[in-house]
Amino acid sequence: MVASEVRALLAGREGRPDQLIEALQDMQAHFRYLPEEGLRMAAETLGVPPIEVYRVASFYKAFSLTPRGRHQLTVCMGTACHVRGALRMVDVAQAELGIAAGETTQDGAFTLERVNCLGCCALGPVVVLDGEYHGHMNPAKLRTLIAETRAADANGGAPHAQD
Amino acid sequence: MPRISSPQALDALRAELRAAVGTAAPTTITLCAGTGCQASRSLPVQAALRAELERAKLAGQVEIRTTGCHGFCEQGPLMIIEPGNLFYCRITPRDAAEIVERTILGGEVVERLLYTDPVSGRKVMREAEIPFYASQERVLLGQNRALDPTRIEDYIAQGGYQALAKALAEMTPQQVLGAVRAAGLRGRGGGGFPTATKWQTTRDAEGEPKILICNADEGDPGAYMNRSLLEGNPHAIIEGMLIGAHAIGASRGFVYVRTEYPLAVEHVRAAIAQAREWGLLGENILGSGLSFDLTVARGAGAFVAGESTALMAALEGEVSEPRPKDVHTAEKGYLDLPTTLNNVETWACVPWIIREGAEGFRRLGTAASPGTKIFALTGQVKNTGLVEVPLGTPLREIVYDIGGGAANGRAIKAVQIGGPSGGCVPESLFDLPVDFDSLREAGAMMGSGGMVVMDEGSCMVDVARYFLEFLRDESCGKCVPCRLGVARMLEIVTDVAEGRGTLAQLELLEELGETVSEASLCGLGKTAANPALTTLRYFRDEYLAHVVEKRCPAGVCRSLVHYTITPEACTGCGVCLRACPQAAITGERRRPHFIDQTLCVRCGICREVCRFNAVAVA
Numbered sequence: 001m002v003a004s005e006v007r008a009l010l011a012g013r014e015g016r017p018d019q020l021i022e023a024l025q026d027m028q029a030h031f032r033y034l035p036e037e038g039l040r041m042a043a044e045t046l047g048v049p050p051i052e053v054y055r056v057a058s059f060y061k062a063f064s065l066t067p068r069g070r071h072q073l074t075v076c077m078g079t080a081c082h083v084r085g086a087l088r089m090v091d092v093a094q095a096e097l098g099i100a101a102g103e104t105t106q107d108g109a110f111t112l113e114r115v116n117c118l119g120c121c122a123l124g125p126v127v128v129l130d131g132e133y134h135g136h137m138n139p140a141k142l143r144t145l146i147a148e149t150r151a152a153d154a155n156g157g158a159p160h161a162q163d
Numbered sequence: 164m165p166r167i168s169s170p171q172a173l174d175a176l177r178a179e180l181r182a183a184v185g186t187a188a189p190t191t192i193t194l195c196a197g198t199g200c201q202a203s204r205s206l207p208v209q210a211a212l213r214a215e216l217e218r219a220k221l222a223g224q225v226e227i228r229t230t231g232c233h234g235f236c237e238q239g240p241l242m243i244i245e246p247g248n249l250f251y252c253r254i255t256p257r258d259a260a261e262i263v264e265r266t267i268l269g270g271e272v273v274e275r276l277l278y279t280d281p282v283s284g285r286k287v288m289r290e291a292e293i294p295f296y297a298s299q300e301r302v303l304l305g306q307n308r309a310l311d312p313t314r315i316e317d318y319i320a321q322g323g324y325q326a327l328a329k330a331l332a333e334m335t336p337q338q339v340l341g342a343v344r345a346a347g348l349r350g351r352g353g354g355g356f357p358t359a360t361k362w363q364t365t366r367d368a369e370g371e372p373k374i375l376i377c378n379a380d381e382g383d384p385g386a387y388m389n390r391s392l393l394e395g396n397p398h399a400i401i402e403g404m405l406i407g408a409h410a411i412g413a414s415r416g417f418v419y420v421r422t423e424y425p426l427a428v429e430h431v432r433a434a435i436a437q438a439r440e441w442g443l444l445g446e447n448i449l450g451s452g453l454s455f456d457l458t459v460a461r462g463a464g465a466f467v468a469g470e471s472t473a474l475m476a477a478l479e480g481e482v483s484e485p486r487p488k489d490v491h492t493a494e495k496g497y498l499d500l501p502t503t504l505n506n507v508e509t510w511a512c513v514p515w516i517i518r519e520g521a522e523g524f525r526r527l528g529t530a531a532s533p534g535t536k537i538f539a540l541t542g543q544v545k546n547t548g549l550v551e552v553p554l555g556t557p558l559r560e561i562v563y564d565i566g567g568g569a570a571n572g573r574a575i576k577a578v579q580i581g582g583p584s585g586g587c588v589p590e591s592l593f594d595l596p597v598d599f600d601s602l603r604e605a606g607a608m609m610g611s612g613g614m615v616v617m618d619e620g621s622c623m624v625d626v627a628r629y630f631l632e633f634l635r636d637e638s639c640g641k642c643v644p645c646r647l648g649v650a651r652m653l654e655i656v657t658d659v660a661e662g663r664g665t666l667a668q669l670e671l672l673e674e675l676g677e678t679v680s681e682a683s684l685c686g687l688g689k690t691a692a693n694p695a696l697t698t699l700r701y702f703r704d705e706y707l708a709h710v711v712e713k714r715c716p717a718g719v720c721r722s723l724v725h726y727t728i729t730p731e732a733c734t735g736c737g738v739c740l741r742a743c744p745q746a747a748i749t750g751e752r753r754r755p756h757f758i759d760q761t762l763c764v765r766c767g768i769c770r771e772v773c774r775f776n777a778v779a780v781a
Contacts, residue, residue, distance in 0.1 A: 007754070017479075017480045018478065018479050018480040018482075018740075019480060020480035020481075021460070021461070021462065021477060021480055022461065024463070025422060025461055025463060044632040046480075052481075055482055056480070056481065056482055057641075058467065059482045059483070060463035060464045060465050060483075061463070061464030061465065062422050062463040062464035063463060063464075068286070069763060078384035078385050079384045079385035079541075079579060079582065079613065079615045079629070079630075080384075080385045080539075080540075080541035080542050080547075080613075080615050081255050082384075082629055083542050083543060083615060083621050083626075083773065084542070084543075085767070087333070087766070088766050088767060088768050088771070089764045091744050091768065092744050092768070094744075095744035095745070096744075115423065116382065116384050116466065116633065116637075117382070117383070117384035117385060117386070117387075117423070118386070118393075118423055119198060119381065119386070119387030119390040119423070119424060120191050120198055120199050120236065121236075121385050121386075121387055121539055121547070121613075121615075122199055122235075122236035122237045122539075122541055122547040122548045123199055123202055123203065123236060123237065124541065126202065131425070133198065133201065133202030134202065135199075135202045135203060138771065138772075139742050139744075139768045139771070139772065140742065140772065146353075
């Protein structure tokens, strides 16, 4: 299963070490993390030693070596968001989800992340849920957002999050 | 679409496109769909508008133009209705029916959707009259609102690729280089290095093919001008690079974009595909013999990748660690090939210089820093957004005339310029002209152009801690001064913020900062101490308050503050009780509430949600 999907993602990149990061990006987008099997196949196909693949995979922030949740909640920690109370958003999200930033809830529903800047500084504080930006955030709005996402999941799941 | 084979064919096509503009819809609604406005739901607004126009049977008579960022993100979603330059802001899908009925059909103004100037309190009807825009010189950014970034036709109709045609047909590579040199263009990514010198070095260096890179790895937190340019006007960057390719003799190029900017990636990819299809990228461009093609590479989330040598390592598929610059990358860069790397905004200036000549470019800015610069004005200021001003504009003008001054009545005390490489400029220096050299003298740096305004509610020790934490996390770890020096600096500032700091530590902090600046390998390490050193230089009294009095004057540093509820002011509404993430607040309804200090983590949420100003911080 994983192998055939990875093969499709690596197609056209045979013997091209310079394509490693692009290939891992596609893999990350597809699986929401980098499965070990995928890393091994990337090493072989691109012609890069496995240790180098691991080095790159563990260096960049966009990559995760463990499965992520169905919903990705990202809190922007850019300077502009910081001076407008981004840390409070992290506090609220951590308390609501019962996990620390960087972790995934036990039921696999949410992964909570901090990101350095999303470039929507005029709208701070900003959080992103499954690729959708939410500006001018406050604790109450964030709690509602999380509750609504949970409710949608309970009613059969939000289609955009199941890709 | 057939390939455009010559400058004449391009002119003919432009004339055709312009003629079509005249005969199309008499009314144009320009709707911003940059990342900022999309976050404010501009796409549902667009859908609602289309539906309403359909219903009113106006679909053919009104054109909706979806554009990139206009810069006034705080007021988004933004809309401009032409003719008339009528400006509506903060529109919701529910407003669509009224806009169509009253404004489009009835010719009336919907008062409620007009912008209210926060300084004068007056409603403003036209975009051009809004103080935020009126004090700017939007040579680069202004193009965003005139075109749909996904349509090359729009760019060409606006005069796009005309500078390229001129450079290819009328100018030798040396003449192009001469024009860029005479214009005095300096790198917009922060360094301020003369662009023509870099170009000349790559041109003269041995090795083929020569490579061009557009650095769109805008990693500075608090900066997003590159995102807006790439999202809103990608062809301008492509055109700038093509002119550079002609001048330098390059045949391959890369646009390296952060993966955190998905819309920019999408738009630049689409633009490259269109340019290729129309014959503006590829072989024998406009019949000139120039061959050049571009590839998009996505950054994978590393601040250090914005450094030129680290970026090239990433392009080669490796970990983005900087390399020593014994030989400059302009001579031996990507795969040891001669490589010119410029920032997005630098490339965007190139068509301007060719179009209007060096004098046209020098019309704005100062003698040593000509042209304009885009800044991301954010933080505690009334008008936040992207601001384009001539270099040399005093900081005070940017913060007060364009930004409208303090956001919430608290006095402004500093502007953090240039992100993790920059520094905090205190209010007393606000008459400083913003150019490459004056900022460096003040210990800050233009960086790529982030400007975060801070007021009395911001603690400068906390700001230093914020940047040091950022830099410790982002240090690639290759060289010792940055890896260990920044970590030690963070430990000291953390001690200060948590009330354990000593006066001797402040001296050590300065000493460490100087060592990190001098001994680090790359530009990011060399500037990493700036945020801490400038706060210490200009706001020493705040450090002393933390160290000597164990007090945080701004009420930010969590270890040094307490939140209490003033019983006289508390109405017992229960809002704070429900908002507290730690369940540290107790109290009966309609009776004064109480914060349990043993449970309180001092996040300040209760204070933020209280409508009666009953939560005190000390």
